[in-house]
Amino acid sequence: MALRINDTVPDFTAETDQGVIHFHDWIGDSWAILFSHPKDFTPVCTTEFGAVAQLAAEWKKRGTKVIGISVDGPEQHRKWKADIESTSGSAAGFPIIADVGLNVSKAFDMLPHEAYLPDNPTPADSQTVRAVFIIGPDKKLKLSMTYPMNVGRNFAEVLRALDGLQTANGKGVATPANWEVGQDVIIPTSVNDEDARAKFGDFKKVLPYLRYAKVPE
Secondary structure, X not given: XXXXXXXXXXXXXXXXXXXXXXXXXXXXXXXXXXEEEOOOOOHHHHHHHHHHHHOHHHHHHOOEEEEEEEOOOHHHHHHHHHHHHHHHOOOOOOOEEEOOOOHHXXXXXXXXXXXXXXXXXXXXXXXXXXXXXXXXXXXXXXXXXXXXXXXXXXXXXXXHHHHHHHHHHHHOOEOOOOOOOOOOEEOOOOOOHHHHHHHHOOOEEEEOOEEEEOOOO
């Protein structure tokens, strides 16, 4: 069954390169980002893991844990991290789930139930394991993105989306296209003008249903 926005994400126990985790316990009261990869030692994925490593301070600033997943084993993950760190110049301190049995990939609907890995698998055997899931402290899916193997993910956009989610959920607002921290937000249509003035003060009314305001304190 497909995993949809606001669904509670699957809980699972899995081995990582840093030991066994129980996913919901590992998330705790934090936000979390699960980013998946079809195989270790692949070129695009190596650059992506490096990008995540370089953003370590930004994830921490936002109270967000990041965790990777690949269909190889923990020992391969540890060896791969050496490549990731040497190419990115940053320590890859986050865990990587060893999804050798494809249990997590199937639970998150990245692979069909009948999928299996043949002997000597290639990235093509698990190519749809190329997703990003942003999960709230309530363990519910807030956003997901899926990419093909030949297009690297933009983790600056993942960070921007995380900022938007945390602002929208924390302040009861919406964010417009290309929104970044510090810019005006959109007042939800469920809030009438009178209540909007009480909450936001002055606001800009472009259309009856499109009103911009500063982020409330």
